[in-house]
Amino acid sequence: MDFRLSDDKVSQVFHRALSQSGLVTEEDTSVIFYDLSFMEERIKDLVALFPPTTLHAVAVKANPLVRVLKLIENLNIGLETASLPELYLAIKAGFSPKKIVFDSPVKTVADLEFAITQGVHINADSLRELEKIDDLIKQHLSSVTIGIRINPQVGTGRIDITSTAGEYSKFGVPITDNREKLIECFLEYEWLRGVHMHIGSQGCPVKMLLDGAKIMVEFINEANAVLRDKGLNRQIDIFDLGGGLPVSYHRDKAPVSMTEYRDKLIPILDNLDGEDFKFITEFGRYIHANTGWVASRVECVKREPNINTAMIHVGADLFLRECYRPDLWHHEIQVVDHNGKIKTGKDDHKYVLAGPLCFSGDMIARDIALPRVEEGDYILIHDAGAYTLSMWSRYNSRQIPKVVGYHDDGDTFDILRKREQPDDLWKFWS
Numbered sequence: 248m249d250f251r252l253s254d255d256k257v258s259q260v261f262h263r264a265l266s267q268s269g270l271v272t273e274e275d276t277s278v279i280f281y282d283l284s285f286m287e288e289r290i291k292d293l294v295a296l297f298p299p300t301t302l303h304a305v306a307v308k309a310n311p312l313v314r315v316l317k318l319i320e321n322l323n324i325g326l327e328t329a330s331l332p333e334l335y336l337a338i339k340a341g342f343s344p345k346k347i348v349f350d351s352p353v354k355t356v357a358d359l360e361f362a363i364t365q366g367v368h369i370n371a372d373s374l375r376e377l378e379k380i381d382d383l384i385k386q387h388l389s390s391v392t393i394g395i396r397i398n399p400q401v402g403t404g405r406i407d408i409t410s411t412a413g414e415y416s417k418f419g420v421p422i423t424d425n426r427e428k429l430i431e432c433f434l435e436y437e438w439l440r441g442v443h444m445h446i447g448s449q450g451c452p453v454k455m456l457l458d459g460a461k462i463m464v465e466f467i468n469e470a471n472a473v474l475r476d477k478g479l480n481r482q483i484d485i486f487d488l489g490g491g492l493p494v495s496y497h498r499d500k501a502p503v504s505m506t507e508y509r510d511k512l513i514p515i516l517d518n519l520d521g522e523d524f525k526f527i528t529e530f531g532r533y534i535h536a537n538t539g540w541v542a543s544r545v546e547c548v549k550r551e552p553n554i555n556t557a558m559i560h561v562g563a564d565l566f567l568r569e570c571y572r573p574d575l576w577h578h579e580i581q582v583v584d585h586n587g588k589i590k591t592g593k594d595d596h597k598y599v600l601a602g603p604l605c606f607s608g609d610m611i612a613r614d615i616a617l618p619r620v621e622e623g624d625y626i627l628i629h630d631a632g633a634y635t636l637s638m639w640s641r642y643n644s645r646q647i648p649k650v651v652g653y654h655d656d657g658d659t660f661d662i663l664r665k666r667e668q669p670d671d672l673w674k675f676w677s
Contacts, residue, residue: 248288250494250501251537254581254589257627260657261542262587270651270660276560277543277648281632281663283318284654286538290322293534296509298526302368304348306490306531307333309633310539312650314663316340327490327529328367331358338365348487348527350396350443352418356383363389368527370394370443370487372419377432377439384438394441394487397422397429399462401446401455418445422466430470434477441485441527442467448491448532453503453511456491460515468520486519487527488512494536496577496630505533532633539632541565541648545624555598557620562602562609564645566628567638569611570602578611581627582618590618600626604643644672 260280264270271278293303304327305319311333316326317340325346328334331354337347344366351358352372356379362369363383371377371393380393396419415421420429433439446459463486471482495502516526541561549556563570569578580600582590598617602609611628620626639647646667653660 248285248292250504251498251630252282252285252540254498254579254629256656257540257629258581258583258587258589260653261583261625261627263657264542264651264653264660265585265587267660270662271542271649275649275666276546277541277565279539279541279565279631279636279648279650281315281539281650281652282656283315283538283652284656286315286534286632287318287322289534289538290319290324293505293528293530294322294324296505297528301526301528302346302348303528303530304346305534306529307336308637309531310535311336311637312663313340314652314661315535316342327531331361334362334365334367337367348529350529359383360387363387363391366391368392368394368441368485370396370441372396374420374425374428374432377436381436381438391438392441392485393436393439394443394485395420395429395432395439396443396445397463397466399444399446399459401458401462419443422462426466426469429466430473433470433474433483434479437479437481440481440483441487442483443487443489443527445489445529446491451491451493453492453508456508457511457515460488460512464515464518468518471521482521484521484523485525485527486516487529490528490530490533492530492533494532494630496536496579498579535633537630537632539630539635541628541631541635542625543628545620545622545626547622548620550596553596554614555594555596555620556601557598557617557626558601558603559611559626560603561628561648562604562611563606564602564604564640564642565635565638565648566602566611566631567640568634570608573610573613578631579629580612580615580617581629582620583625583627584621585623585625587625590620590624592618594619603645604640606642641675644676646672 304325306327326337327348347367349362349369398416398419398421467483543559543561546558569576597614600612649666650664652663
């Protein structure tokens with residue numbers, strides 16, 4: 248399947264959306280779109296590539312929109328949750344506890360007790376957390392499955408702030424100095440059955456993911472050998488591989504495909520010493536990023552001798568990372584007219600695309616070559632399906648835009664979330 252939505256396809260869908268009565272109204276200065284057919288294809292492709300016993304737990308933090316979560320549930324896969332409210336969303340959306348993973352790095356005893364009584368899979372983030380879990384399991388006599396997050400310490404990728412497996416990380420237990428302690432935990436806690444790793448998100452090369460998997464397989468085999476030597480009739484049989492497969496935010500840069508990743512990963516997993524292993528994945532960006540895009544109306548254009556500034560209705564409220572770290576994050580940009588027709592050519596001067604927030608860094612693109620932009624045109628911002636709406640900023644009390652889902656290249660549209668109204672913000676701040 249295609250690795251991202253083409254410019255032509257996005258503009259055609261937007262043209263169709265504009266022609267739908269009442270779908271994009273005058274107050275909809277920006278609209279977030281999700282290609283739900285594309286998302287479904289990605290999920291079905293992922294499921295087909297891995298062993299049938301694999302639990303694919305899509306990361307809620309990438310896109311927590313309830314209507315999207317329910318669509319995922321209908322596809323018979325699971326969710327990875329990184330906070331108690333995300334866990335609540337997963338349960339409320341109808342997911343079976345057996346298809347929910349709880350990974351929060353900071354869990355209170357009450358959080359753990361709730362997760363244990365619900366019966367979801369828990370990945371502990373520290374050795375101390377295992378002690379808390381042991382006390383709770385003794386109280387509740389639960390058969391819940393538990394894993395421990397291990398940092399394989401394979402290094403950091405291109406983007407330090409999204410890399411989680413460096414020599415130091417705030418996440419998990421570093422393997423180098425804690426190997427024996429970890430094995431002792433598997434000996435002590437008969438309910439501890441799993442290991443969990445997550446190398447990082449965008450910017451981490453696939454080799455790092457594979458190196459991490461190799462280190463974890465070696466550890467699993469070592470720990471299982473010790474369990475056998477001690478005469479214990481149990482083994483580590485859950486391997487949570489995390490997520491982190493990079494996606495492309497560029498028209499001309501195809502990423503490593505999930506098929507390529509699987510083909511390199513399976514031979515590593517085949518070295519596992521034991522039986523009936525259950526694998527878990529936690530892909531979020533891979534599922535969502537390329538499925539979403541944003542249309543924002545141009546309110547005015549400020550023309551200066553050497554630069555044009557197009558003032559639009561989204562900025563660091565929606566594209567937080569892009570505005571704060573433009574050196575690390577990129578989104579392809581299109582300009583279409585008020586009917587959604589692609590504008591061509593190139594203006595004599597470059598553009599800044601500036602958002603509506605009251606700080607100078609609120610710019611989603613700087614010094615970018617574009618066709619001539621006019622008031623009433625729309626800026627289409629690609630690959631905005633992950634870590635955009637979920638990172639919405641309340642600065643300046645901005646209203647979350649309308650969210651629209653569509654199938655089959657715009658044959659059908661569905662409003663997934665209405666545009667926030669001033670009363671919604673009043674309730675939020677009250």
